[in-house]
Amino acid sequence: xxxxxxxxxxxxxxxxxxxxxxxxxxxxxxxxxxxxxxxxxxxxxxxxxxxxxxxxxxxxxxxxxxxxxxxxxxxxxxxxxxxxxxxxxxxx
Numbered sequence: 001x002x003x004x005x006x007x008x009x010x011x012x013x014x015x016x017x018x019x020x021x022x023x024x025x026x027x028x029x030x031x032x033x034x035x036x037x038x039x040x041x042x043x044x045x046x047x048x049x050x051x052x053x054x055x056x057x058x059x060x061x062x063x064x065x066x067x068x069x070x071x072x073x074x075x076x077x078x079x080x081x082x083x084x085x086x087x088x089x090x091x092x
Contacts, residue, residue, distance in 0.1 A: 007073045014076035018083045
């Protein structure tokens with residue numbers, strides 16, 4: 001799986017996951033209550049949470065194996081790590 005993981009794919013997926021959780025935060029902040037939003041949030045939160053943890057691990061392995069990476073790759077992994085800490089910390 002790591003062989004097919006490129007920098008571009010890693011950046012795109014990391015930004016999608018971080019954007020999803022930021023969007024969930026904004027929805028909760030402004031108390032938007034729509035049945036479609038609720039259904040999508042319930043269906044997507046667990047897969048995105050699992051993907052967040054898996055991609056954080058894969059991203060760290062990718063950084064260890066490829067020392068020369070772009071700034072955007074490193075920053076997307078850092079954003080994903082911060083998002084993971086906040087997301088998992090909200091359950092405790």
